[in-house]
Amino acid sequence: MNPYGLNPHCEMLLEEYREQLPMYDSLKKVVMEKLQLLIEQSGVETNSVEARIKKEESLVGKLERKGGKYTSLSDITDIFGARIITFYNEDVDRIASIAESLFDIDWANSVDKRKMHEFSSFGYNSLHYICRLPKSLYYDPQYPKLNEIRFELQMRTALQHVWSAIQHDIGYKSEIETPIEYHRGLSRLAGMLELADNEFSRIRNSISDYRRRAQSLVKSGNIEEVPLDGDTFRSYLGLHPFDKLNRKIAAITQAELHEANLMPYQGVLRQMGMKTLGDVERMMSQNFDDAYQLALFQLGSTDIDILAESVGIQNLCIVHILKSGGGRLGIKLMFDYINGKMPQNAVMADIVMEQAQRLSFMNR
């Protein structure tokens, strides 16, 4: 029975495909497991990792078009194919390096489409590796030929993938089949996306450089001019800047200190007008004694012997707000920022105002 009307040679290849499908399924499972594990360990963020076994109808189409050039099924290298989409150009190369460490690469048939364009032309950009699964990585006696199967690994960025997918969707083939204006339009878009890919990489590299520089300055204690932002504040917290005040407050009732997330205070400090870590340091040294005094009024007459590590920075912010004339509203806004807006924040602001009345600067 020959429902597709293929010639006997192609029909033989199709029969071979049907027989070998379980082996291809097994290959797909092993390859994807190995690949995904190493990608995860490398920390490379991927947009998607997908794999497929070529459908029978699709293979039939291929055999109809160019079945004569294949001696056996093993000459067709994309029966099993995987595609890994990354966000950045550099990550395509990192994934390629992972593939090289895992699989035997058939270099003669692998192609880097990114390097195939003339300097003045733009188009499909993707890295295609033709691979084999080495026996040293996996061997199944049930499928001894599994390690001889070649499969295709496509690696590209999300923007390269978008271009390729849209190009495929609109049925574009080549400039011979498509009017020149459409070809030019797609080339123009490919150029623009290539530029965008490079720009995303440049921005990511710049941000990484900035973070490294800021972290290095923070670690060396040279924080005066380090801008206050999420990254630098996190590094700054690594120096435990509020520990001295926390320990002094905890000593009031010999309390234990419980770990707390202080990151929300970065926003409060920004709201208070602090622009650099130097500003935060100055604020701390100017308000240290009053923040401790406030804690003494709050805790001195209690037997509370457990505190969160946020107690020091909370009191520093309260004192700073009051000294700056922010009053009850300023305190409430601080709690709004930390806890989210809720009626309790107004009650807490009232409690703070009552406790803070005894601070010496409030009566000047």
Place this chain on the structure above:
Amino acid sequence: MIFDIKEQNGGMYATVSGRLDTPAAVKAQQEITPLLENADKVITLDCTSLEYISSSGLRLFLTIRKEAAAKGGKVVIEHINDEIKKVFMMTGFFNLFEIR
């Protein structure tokens, strides 16, 4: 009984009442077992009738929070009175819990 616990809307709902001082907190350690066992869910502690909380009571709340953090759940504290609000504020515990 300090913690009256029931399942509600796919989460755990505990009415906390009375004085959660040191002896009560010791006793309540057994009572919170169902909360710890279901700490992958949202645990709501309704404190409408909670009159007082000591450091031991705060530690008990922390135990529940720690378990919820480990299991992917969360703890929501509702309706604490002004005295307990004061304690939560002074200790920085307001930063540790979602309080409604």
